[in-house]
């Protein structure tokens with residue numbers, strides 16, 4: 001249990017972050033938990049695993065990779081503890097493998113849309129968007145990146161360090177500089193926390209303003225999203241909850257001010273009209289095809305057991 005609580009806390013505090021990694025970490029933690037417990041029978045096994053899944057689900061509310069990963073792991077079968085344990089572990093390994101392969105495949109697919117000499121703008125720190133940039137660079141394309149800081153957590157610093165390590169020429173700008181540099185940009189490439197049934201994107205706060213600027217400048221806007229970032233819940237009419245994080249992230253010491261309230265939404269919504277293409281592991285699709293991805297790739301998961 002300690003290990004599971006530790007992973008849950010790391011996800012909550014964003015020591016483990018990025019939608020793909022959150023999903024893989026949760027799948028791994030559930031597997032380790034299931035392998036370590038010593039229940040008296042299958043009912044107790046199911047109850048303990050349900051409780052563990054619930055703890056992980058409650059760490060961060062927005063990224064659907066978390067609930068999709070847990071849903072996939074929780075589709076285990078077994079009438080007694082050992083078979084259930086084995087089945088759960090297999091599902092967890094399957095999710096991790098699917099995730100890693102998807103990130104690589106999206107790199108290949110998305111990189112075909114990047115031309116030699118392109119300037120790419122990226123926001124926050126998306127391992128999947130970076131996979132596209134790296135694959136294009138490794139294929140010999142001379143790319144340059146403009147990365148935003150991504151306040152308040154400055155994930156842009158992680159992005160520029162990674163790009164620097166790969167030897168890719170990069171400029172770091174404050175988030176509000178996007179409109180000033182957008183005319184130098186050939187394409188925007190961002191990751192995703194959620195893609196909805198209508199093809200809209202939920203991603204790091206600031207993404208929607210970047211999409212608006214790109215739309216006005218006629219700059220292509222590409223989303224890099226594995227199919228498990230698509231939300232089956234939105235097909236059932238649910239709205240995506242937007243995580244509101246602590247005020248101190250924006251203004252340390254805010255509690256000393258009496259009449260000021262900080263608002264710190266971690267994500268925003270980019271309407272599908274501003275998205276040119278979503279690169280998934282099953283192809284580069286227009287956002288309007290999101291409904292089909294949910295039906296065909298995740299349809300079965302909608303029936304899965306979610307605690």
Ligand SMILES: O=P(O)(O)OC[C@H]1O[C@H](OP(=O)(O)O)[C@H](O)[C@@H]1O
Pocket residue numbers: 017018019020021123124125126127128129155190191192193203204266
């Ligand atoms: O899965 P990958 O592409 O790595 O990241 C996807 C998204 O996850 C991040 O959220 P946070 O920093 O965890 O809040 C960012 O919003 C990023 O675009």
